[in-house]
Amino acid sequence: MHIFVTGGAGYIGSVCSEEILNAGHQVTVFDNLSEGHRSAVDPRATLILGDLMNRDEIFAAVKGARPDAIMHFAANALVSESMTNPSKYFRNNVSGGINLIDAAVDAGVKKFIFSSTCATYGTPEKIPMDERLAQKPINPYGQSKLMFEQILNWYDRIHGLVYINLRYFNAAGASDKFGEDHRIESHLIPCILKVALGQREKAEIYGEKYTTPDGTCIRDFIHIQDLAAAHILALGRETSVSYNLGSGEGFSVRQVLDIARKVTGHPIPVVVKEPRPGDPPRLVASSHKITSELGWRPKYPRLQPIIESAWAWHQKHPNGYGD
Numbered sequence: 666m667h668i669f670v671t672g673g674a675g676y677i678g679s680v681c682s683e684e685i686l687n688a689g690h691q692v693t694v695f696d697n698l699s700e701g702h703r704s705a706v707d708p709r710a711t712l713i714l715g716d717l718m719n720r721d722e723i724f725a726a727v728k729g730a731r732p733d734a735i736m737h738f739a740a741n742a743l744v745s746e747s748m749t750n751p752s753k754y755f756r757n758n759v760s761g762g763i764n765l766i767d768a769a770v771d772a773g774v775k776k777f778i779f780s781s782t783c784a785t786y787g788t789p790e791k792i793p794m795d796e797r798l799a800q801k802p803i804n805p806y807g808q809s810k811l812m813f814e815q816i817l818n819w820y821d822r823i824h825g826l827v828y829i830n831l832r833y834f835n836a837a838g839a840s841d842k843f844g845e846d847h848r849i850e851s852h853l854i855p856c857i858l859k860v861a862l863g864q865r866e867k868a869e870i871y872g873e874k875y876t877t878p879d880g881t882c883i884r885d886f887i888h889i890q891d892l893a894a895a896h897i898l899a900l901g902r903e904t905s906v907s908y909n910l911g912s913g914e915g916f917s918v919r920q921v922l923d924i925a926r927k928v929t930g931h932p933i934p935v936v937v938k939e940p941r942p943g944d945p946p947r948l949v950a951s952s953h954k955i956t957s958e959l960g961w962r963p964k965y966p967r968l969q970p971i972i973e974s975a976w977a978w979h980q981k982h983p984n985g986y987g988d
């Protein structure tokens with residue numbers, strides 16, 4: 666199959682492209698490199714430089730590629746930034762997304778795999794979180810992703826565009842070649858590893874008075890190669906659906922720090938800061954639905970090997986991609 670990958674120069678899109686290519690498919694990456702990196706694009710893929718906000722560019726790119734399916738990773742994805750600049754999130758994640766699905770309909774593309782998020786649920790009423798939970802986002806990032814899920818539903822009903830919403834929990838880890846290098850790094854594991862690399866003095870803990878056993882937030886980490894495997898399985902799906910994707914186990918920020926200390930051999934000192942607005946205390950996935958319907962199972966169910974793969978990549982690329 667030929668897969669059109671928006672955001673393929675970013676963290677998750679780069680590893681998904683690599684795995685799709687390894688599975689024998691063809692990949693066209695569409696990215697404006699606002700957050701991604703040219704050298705994060707697998708050399709076997711075709712890279713089109715373009716912006717989703719430019720309707721002509723995305724229409725021409727999709728029409729020219731004539732893909733069998735689109736995987737849509739391109740977005741702005743910082744919860745805290747969305748709490749101060751909601752406009753950026755609604756414009757890029759919703760309006761940019763509409764340009765893309767209009768281009769898909771125009772070019773006759775029938776399958777669309779969307780990078781959604783557990784942030785669409787907000788603060789969950791129940792853990793582990795399955796797909797039946799009410800979606801009540803508590804930040805504009807999560808709201809923008811939920812709005813786009815709802816728009817996709819109408820495009821299926823009206824245009825027959827089959828969508829698979831993959832609601833990721835916290836993506837983590839690296840492949841041998843590609844890893845996590847966000848321009849503004851706020852994700853827990855790379856922030857901690859930067860301390861172990863000697864690039865930051867202390868790891869930051871945002872809040873230690875949450876209603877969790879050690880008072881710090883609890884998150885569910887999923888290896889990006891496991892995420893990639895789910896995308897490849899989703900290509901075989903013929904009707905629209907939403908799936909949660911996580912390892913099913915929650916780790917507190919302090920537990921993540923302990924594992925990172927073990928992996929890196931560095932004491933990783935910490936500083937406790939104020940809680941960040943828009944951060945729910947506990948997010949843990951039930952991935953039962955995708956396991957039973959598509960046969961997906963994580964190859965990295967444990968956190969330590971996930972952090973080990975991230976650490977190996979960061980040691981090889983202490984300054985990230987450098988572009």
Ligand SMILES: NC(=O)c1ccc[n+]([C@@H]2O[C@H](COP(=O)([O-])OP(=O)(O)OC[C@H]3O[C@@H](n4cnc5c(N)ncnc54)[C@H](O)[C@@H]3O)[C@@H](O)[C@H]2O)c1
Nearest residue numbers: 672674675676677697699700701716717739740742780836
């Ligand atoms: N990282 C996570 O833990 C996580 C969790 C849940 C969901 N997600 C979702 O997964 C997707 C990928 O996340 P990531 O961590 O790889 O982010 P990322 O920032 O590394 O990648 C996003 C890519 O999209 C590109 N992009 C952004 N806006 C664009 C535009 N208008 N036109 C063209 N390209 C554009 C960026 O240059 C970048 O390469 C996002 O949609 C995000 O919301 C991520």
